[in-house]
Amino acid sequence: MTQAITSAGTSRNNLLMIAAGGVISGILTPLLPALIDQIGGPGQLRISLIAVPFAVLVFILARRFSANPLWAAMLAAIVTMIAFVCAVNAAIFIEGQTAGAATVMRYLLAGLTGGLVGTAVMALGIGLLPAGPRIAAAWWPMLITGTLTGTLLALDNALGLDQISFLYPVWQAAVAVRLVMALRS
Numbered sequence: 001m002t003q004a005i006t007s008a009g010t011s012r013n014n015l016l017m018i019a020a021g022g023v024i025s026g027i028l029t030p031l032l033p034a035l036i037d038q039i040g041g042p043g044q045l046r047i048s049l050i051a052v053p054f055a056v057l058v059f060i061l062a063r064r065f066s067a068n069p070l071w072a073a074m075l076a077a078i079v080t081m082i083a084f085v086c087a088v089n090a091a092i093f094i095e096g097q098t099a100g101a102a103t104v105m106r107y108l109l110a111g112l113t114g115g116l117v118g119t120a121v122m123a124l125g126i127g128l129l130p131a132g133p134r135i136a137a138a139w140w141p142m143l144i145t146g147t148l149t150g151t152l153l154a155l156d157n158a159l160g161l162d163q164i165s166f167l168y169p170v171w172q173a174a175v176a177v178r179l180v181m182a183l184r185s
Contacts, residue, residue, distance in 0.1 A: 032052070
C-alpha cells in the first residue's frame with residue numbers, strides 16, 4: 001500500500017514538473033520571433049525555429065518516458081517543429097477564411113483549428129516512432145486537450161498580447177502532460 005502511494009506521488013510530481021517545463025517553454029515561445037527575425041531566412045523555417053523550446057521539451061519527454069532511441073527522440077522534436085508550422089498555417093488560413101465573422105469568432109475557430117492540427121501532426125508523427133503507442137485511443141486525450149486549449153488564441157487576441165501569451169504556456173503544458181500519459185500507455 002505504501003509503495004502504491006509513493007508511486008502515485010512520484011507520478012503526480014513528474015506530471016507537475018512536465019507541466020512546469022511546458023509553461024517555461026510556452027513563455028519562451030512568443031519571445032523568439034523578434035530574435036529569429038534578425039537572423040532571417042525563409043518564412044517557414046523561421047516559424048519552425050519558434051517551436052524550438054517546446055521541441056526540446058518533447059525531445060526530453062520522448063527520451064525519458066518512452067523506450068525510444070536517441071534518433072527517435074530527435075525525430076519527435078523535429079515532428080514537433082513541423083506540427084507548429086502546420087498549426088500556425090492552419091490558424092492563419094481559417095482566420096482568413098472567416099473574414100466576415102466577428103473577431104472573437106474568427107480567433108476561436110482559428111485557435112481550435114491550429115490546436116487540433118498541431119496536436120494531430122504531433123500525435124501522428126510520434127505515434128509512428130518505435131516506442132510510440134499505436135492505439136488511437138491513447139492519443140485522444142492529447143488531441144482533445146490541444147484542440148480546446150487552442151481557443152486561448154482568442155483571449156490573446158482580445159487582450160492584444162504579443163510578447164507574452166496565455167496560449168503557449170497553457171497549450172504546451174497541457175499537451176506535454178498528455179504526451180507523457182500517451183507514451184506511458
